[in-house]
Amino acid sequence: MWTRIQPYWRDGLAMSLAVGVIGVTFGVFADAAGFDLIQIVVMSALACVGAAQFVVVGVIDSGGTEAAAVGSALLLVARYALYGPVVRRFLPSSLPGRLVAAQFVIDQSPAMAVAQTNGRDGAGAFWFTGVTLWLCWIAGSVAGTALGGVMGNAETWGFDAALPAIFVALVVPHLGTPEGRVAAVVAAAVALGAVPLTAPGVPILLSVVALAPAALVRARRQPRPGEGEDSEPERGASR
């Protein structure tokens, strides 16, 4: 599989490079907030949680306690647990294999995995995207501490529009069915409504309630799907 150019390489690389530059801005930001290089590398390599790292640095920089910083970051990280059920079928079946894969569960790697048409490409896309993105994120963070004020504000370059645009491209394949569209629209509405009312991270967790109406739509479209585990055993009527 390594001799042939895989179609997901290009998209995985494009994503990783964009994330790498966001990593540079993280490095600049964390450096300015007084984090030393070793702590920045440890955070990017071991935690590797993107936006949540900005929250940690932001809270501490604005005078919040470290406990508050870690608490709000972990709330933002909680969604990564939700990717588990999505990517499980692409991961090794052994426990050690899964525990290694866990480090590479970021938003983009499950997204790239489910975008592939077969399981083997899905697994390849997960590992390729997860590992390159991880490396680019660490490299970017390190570069950021060195670059300091050279590149200025990342928003000047429009990098804050890069991530949502990536997810627009990634959500499209899931909008092909009515239930997919219901899930997406309800989730967007729930998240929008929750932003002013809840802590960062919570809106995305709350968006899973969109699965209820979506599942209802699907059940109506294809009555009695073949998932029997949850149904009540049908004993004869004993009136």
Place this chain on the structure above:
Amino acid sequence: MSWPLLILLAAGSYGLKALGVTTLGSVVERRFGSVVALLPAALFSALIVVMTFEDAGQLVLDFRVAGVAVGALATWRKAPLLVVVASAMAVTAILRALV
């Protein structure tokens, strides 16, 4: 930042990811079966609106919206991801420079 809290952040992050691909993942799979296939649609769509409209815990309208809209247009025209990302960034950056 103190080391114990940094380690807590790293351990907590990894723990949540690992929980997803092990226990939680199999429980969710067993309880909800194929509904899991609809999770990406919900999660990605929530991420898009939060990343586009949220700033410091509030809903805001800024030039990200224009960039993401152009990115969506590029996606609809079946442009490669690189073009989608580049056009979204370019539109946002140019509008910010002009206005």
